Amino acid sequence: MITAGIDVGIESLKAVVLKDGKVLARGTGLSGGANRARAVEQVWSNTLAAARLSPSDVSKIIATGQGKHDVRFAHDHITEPVADAQAARFLYPGATSVVDIGADQVRVITLGPGDSILEVVMNQKCAAGLGILLKSMARTLGMTLEEMSSLPDNSSGNATVNDGCSVFAEMDALGLLNRSIPREEVARAVIEAVAVRINSILNNKIKPAKDTTVLIGGVSRNTAVINALKRRSRINFLIPELAEYAGALGAALIAAG
């Protein structure tokens, strides 16, 4: 049986095609903003082509992510934590928690027995300290996300930016640049602010276990943020190879039943 999951995030789209529990193909693209439905179709079309499949070969498609309702051809929709939990259990059967750090949301999911979920904690409306801030600050600092990601974890702590508000963080960063603070130092301050923000959500209710917590989502690709977060949270995250595809994988797994 061939199934698929499509994860429509605020910044990017991810599609995974599964056959008998194995990934046949995956695809990604920008989420397209106001033209999200068209972007979904494009990514889906490319993914099917990579798998050498036609749409009729896929028995069931489940969409997830904040733009899930833009996947008009999906058979069903599920919320993101349900997909994340499914993927984490599939990838790491001993997992007890999942942390999904995306462009504007961080979700901390506590797994229960069987397929159950004990708790879901999310950030509230402000996206401070999440992927979208990193992207915006990279642009402000004239750096690529890859350059930010490769910064060493040796912040002096002399430069700090607000960790509660993206707008204030950007203003702080500009203020630091105006005081001739090197942009690498400012970037490290931004990374530290991101880690502080995520760590506060990790500690919101029940802190995830030290060695059985799975980290997924686009921000898990940013080595500098993850190093800072590990240092602050003291959690040895399990990070799968295709961490940013985990939501789509979970949806595809649920479609497979």
Place this chain on the structure above:
Amino acid sequence: MNKQRWETRPLDVWNKAKEMRAKWQQSIDTAATERVLLAQGNVGWSIGFPALRVIEDNPVGAMMANKSDEFSRICRVAGEVMGWGREICGYQLNCWGAMYLGHQQDGSKFPMRDMVIPFPDPCDQHTKRGQAPMDYSPIPRWQENWPLYTGPRDIDREKAMIEDRVYCTVYMIEEIERIFGQKFDDERFIESVKVSGGIQPYAQDVSRFMQHIPSPLSQKDIYSFYTLGGLTKGDPAETVAFWKALRDEVEWRVQNNIAAVGNERYRWMETHPPPWHFLKYYRYMEKYGAVCIGSQYSHMMAGAFEIKPDGTWGPRAAFVGFGKDRQIKTREDAIRAMIGTEARGHRFKDDEVIRPYALNDFAKAYKVDGAILPLWRCGVGCTVTRKEQGLRLSEMGVRVLHYEGSQPGDRTDLDANRLLDQLDVWMESQGLRKLED
């Protein structure tokens, strides 16, 4: 797919409640033309003055938030222009703004207050509500004490605290008589206290009936009734008759399994007021077969409850000599009866703060599966102890959802779409999908 499990039907008493609320609203609007004094505040003894009506900002500010986002925004800005902070209670800013603008939502003249008798409250901004009307007109203002004690029960201390409130009340009555030249009618006041005492037993029955599965009423039903006899003051005999009719109808609904939500399969509770501009989230939850059975706040007319030694859910016991059996012969007796056992925080909301497991008892009594605990930044229902309560409820297996907002009367910082997303996540993570869409 709508998996109807129980019969539903509208409440017969609905229109009567609507009529009583409208009558009260009318009585405020016409106070000036009837040459009746209007007080900002909420005190039970106002009925002793034949020509005095009281109006609290809670129902007015909430109603404004519900009825017109545009007008309440204009009002809040008018308040900010006068120097009041954006972070203060939305009810206040809505009402004060209308006062500064000089008109109500429908364009009619704002009924200016003649005096201020703020509702005393130990933990939020009720007591500050009188400041702007007092300064603006200016008008006289009184302030009642609300002593609060969080230690173990202490009858002597309790009596002293009640007597302090009796003293404050008598003082205010005498001052109003002196300044406005209006005679306080003790007979009328005593009679009103005796009659109004009849509301609570009916309200307690209504509250208890909601333990039934399926729940005969939902939160949005209770919100249509819970001000009658409290924040909305009408004729005491008519109000008691209403509560009796409501009680009888709800009992009948229980006997016949008439449900508030026909597909009830999940019961949830909340704390303090909802976002009044966004009541549709109750309907949204019903798509999951989820009924809100209320909160200690919305069950307020029943007073504080507790789990009895035999496991039943009943009104909190009064101290010896503080019960309903007291004789009411004088002004002071009537004031004591009105205060009841509320000193030391036996009210619903102080109960939450003082008794750490009060919400757990409520959850247990009403067999709830989940609790939605808003994190309001200020005003009514400010977030004191809310996170701790969430943790305690989680400990007993109740699923908890928090959401953030400015204040129930202020929609500025409540992200409605985000809240709906949160509700989907919350329900699906409990293995429940929508029954209808």
